[in-house]
Structure formats: structure tokens, C-alpha cells
Amino acid sequence: MSNDNENQPEENRDEKEKQSPDSAFKGVGGEDALVEALKQVIDPELNINIVDLGLVYGVERSEENSAKVNVSMTLTSPACPVGPQIIQQAKMALERLDDVDEGNIQLTMTPPWSPECMTDDARDELGIF
Numbered sequence: 001m002s003n004d005n006e007n008q009p010e011e012n013r014d015e016k017e018k019q020s021p022d023s024a025f026k027g028v029g030g031e032d033a034l035v036e037a038l039k040q041v042i043d044p045e046l047n048i049n050i051v052d053l054g055l056v057y058g059v060e061r062s063e064e065n066s067a068k069v070n071v072s073m074t075l076t077s078p079a080c081p082v083g084p085q086i087i088q089q090a091k092m093a094l095e096r097l098d099d100v101d102e103g104n105i106q107l108t109m110t111p112p113w114s115p116e117c118m119t120d121d122a123r124d125e126l127g128i129f
Contacts (some may be wrong), residue, residue: 034059034069034100037093044082048125052089054117057108067101069094074113083107 038056039049050056055073062068071090075083087105094103115128123129 001059008110017092028086031059031061033097034094036070037100038090040093041086041089043076043086046126048118048122050086052119052122053113054119054122055086055113056090062104067099067102068104069102070106072106072108074108074111076113078109 016113022025035051035056039051040058041050042048043050043053043055043089046053050073053076055075058070058073058076060070062070073087073090073095075086080086087107094100115123118126118128
């Protein structure tokens with residue numbers, strides 16, 4: 001059986017792999033350990049982790065220093081009352097990993113969060129079908 005990625009140019013193959021269903025979360029690749037650390041951060045209002053909620057848009061190590069992790073994420077609303085708490089917990093969750101010295105959380109409201117960002121498991125937990 002052939003690999004669908006074999007015949008594609010390398011840049012297209014990398015992009016496809018980042019968006020594969022095997023990816024840690026929708027549309028974003030990331031090291032499993034980093035993603036698992038972020039899954040420990042629970043939105044206290046919804047009682048679901050920030051990864052499954054679709055709040056995390058990107059996770060990557062800095063090219064200059066692999067011990068620095070940059071996360072692009074959003075909140076369910078710009079006025080989210082627990083936003084500062086979630087951001088601080090995400091930073092701390094990453095920095096608890098042995099190979100991470102600094103977690104840098106970049107908050108963005110673009111694109112805005114919507115329930116479509118959630119994983120199927122999160123939607124099921126909230127009763128959204």
C-alpha cells in the first residue's frame with residue numbers, strides 16, 4: 001500500500017501532515033507532550049480542557065531556543081472573566097515540562113472562537129450536536 005504523501009512536494013506534505021486527523025488538535029500540529037500539558041488546563045466555566053475547546057490555535061518551539069514554547073490561543077469571548085487565569089495556567093502547564101524553560105502565550109481574537117472550533121468529544125460533553 002502506498003503512502004499518499006510520497007508523491008507530493010515536501011512543503012505540501014508537511015502542510016497536509018499538520019492538518020491530518022491524527023494531529024493533536026484541529027488544524028494545528030504540535031508535539032504530543034506540549035499538547036498533553038495544555039490539555040491539563042481546564043476552562044472552569046465549561047469544565048473542558050482548552051485544547052478540546054479549540055482555544056489553542058498553534059503550539060511551536062522557538063527556532064532560536066527549543067526550551068521556549070510559543071502558543072497562540074484565544075478565549076471563548078474577549079470579555080472572558082477567567083481569561084487571565086486560563087492564560088497563566090497554560091504558561092505554568094508548559095513550564096512544568098522538563099524541556100521547557102519558558103511558555104509564551106500569545107492571545108489573539110482572530111479568528112474569533114466559535115463552537116465549531118471544539119472537538120467532537122467537547123461538543124458531546126456540552127450536548128452540542
